[in-house]
Amino acid sequence: MNAKKFSEAMGELDSRYVDEAIRYKGRSGGSWTRWGTLAACFCLVLGAALGIPKLMQHSGISTVLPDDSIEPPQSYSSVIPSQPEPGSTAGSASQDEANKQRGENVFIDKAMTLEEAQRSEPFGGYLPARVLAGFTADTIQRYQDENDNYLYGLWTKGEGSFDEISWRVSFYNETMTNRITSVDDTKNYDLSLYPFPLADSVPEELFEIVDHPIFPIDELTLEAVSRRAYSVNERGDTNGTRMSFGVCYGDVVVEVTTKGVPVDWVYEQLIHRSGN
Numbered sequence: 543m544n545a546k547k548f549s550e551a552m553g554e555l556d557s558r559y560v561d562e563a564i565r566y567k568g569r570s571g572g573s574w575t576r577w578g579t580l581a582a583c584f585c586l587v588l589g590a591a592l593g594i595p596k597l598m599q600h601s602g603i604s605t606v607l608p609d610d611s612i613e614p615p616q617s618y619s620s621v622i623p624s625q626p627e628p629g630s631t632a633g634s635a636s637q638d639e640a641n642k643q644r645g646e647n648v649f650i651d652k653a654m655t656l657e658e659a660q661r662s663e664p665f666g667g668y669l670p671a672r673v674l675a676g677f678t679a680d681t682i683q684r685y686q687d688e689n690d691n692y693l694y695g696l697w698t699k700g701e702g703s704f705d706e707i708s709w710r711v712s713f714y715n716e717t718m719t720n721r722i723t724s725v726d727d728t729k730n731y732d733l734s735l736y737p738f739p740l741a742d743s744v745p746e747e748l749f750e751i752v753d754h755p756i757f758p759i760d761e762l763t764l765e766a767v768s769r770r771a772y773s774v775n776e777r778g779d780t781n782g783t784r785m786s787f788g789v790c791y792g793d794v795v796v797e798v799t800t801k802g803v804p805v806d807w808v809y810e811q812l813i814h815r816s817g818n
Contacts, residue, residue: 650686656695659684665693665711668796670811673697674803677707705782705802714793721756722790725766731755731787732769756788756795759812767809791815 656673659682660666673679677697684693692712699705723730730751736743744752757766770785782802789796789812796815800808 652684654682668711708799710797723755725761759791764809
């Protein structure tokens, strides 16, 4: 504590305390009393020097109003990494990988061409190798958030047609377990065994798996795919062959829903990946 601060601290003391300390006379009236008096004064001075600045510091917090010229604190939106707009092509595979390495939540919502989607990881290699004649891409989307992670493609024949190819690629998860079936268990997927509507003909305990079974890729056959094909005559609709099922490639599952698509084309597109 320098001389200036000491002097200021002395000025903060009530003079009456100093006077009383000087005038005080103990019973013995000896030198120890005088030294005690001086020690008491020194303690008062030291306490004031240490305490007064703190009191002055705290007293300003609740009384100072914000100055409009002071910039506000940084907002949350500028701290949290920005996310691309839905359907945008912002971001890159290297950035996504960097985010994963840092353990951050990754958000992806990208519209792609078929060629871009086929080159993307980890799902691109499970898309159809070629587009069926007459079909054009309606939607090819790579999506990922904290709950979903998939690559989705939808091809149609345009306005006025109900024909379509829906192709969804994602990681295997526990919700799919009850739909995995061997090709040998025909009761789990052969639609020729159950008249439509399925809700009236399929046993309740089998409905989930019959409605949308998932085959291991190493068991998939053209015959099994054919057993998933059916036709329904609906007013205002074309009478195209329909299919709905999935195929499991280890930890990746492809779920297919089609209408107006040849069975052999679907089968070829699914097995082409198994040879890679």
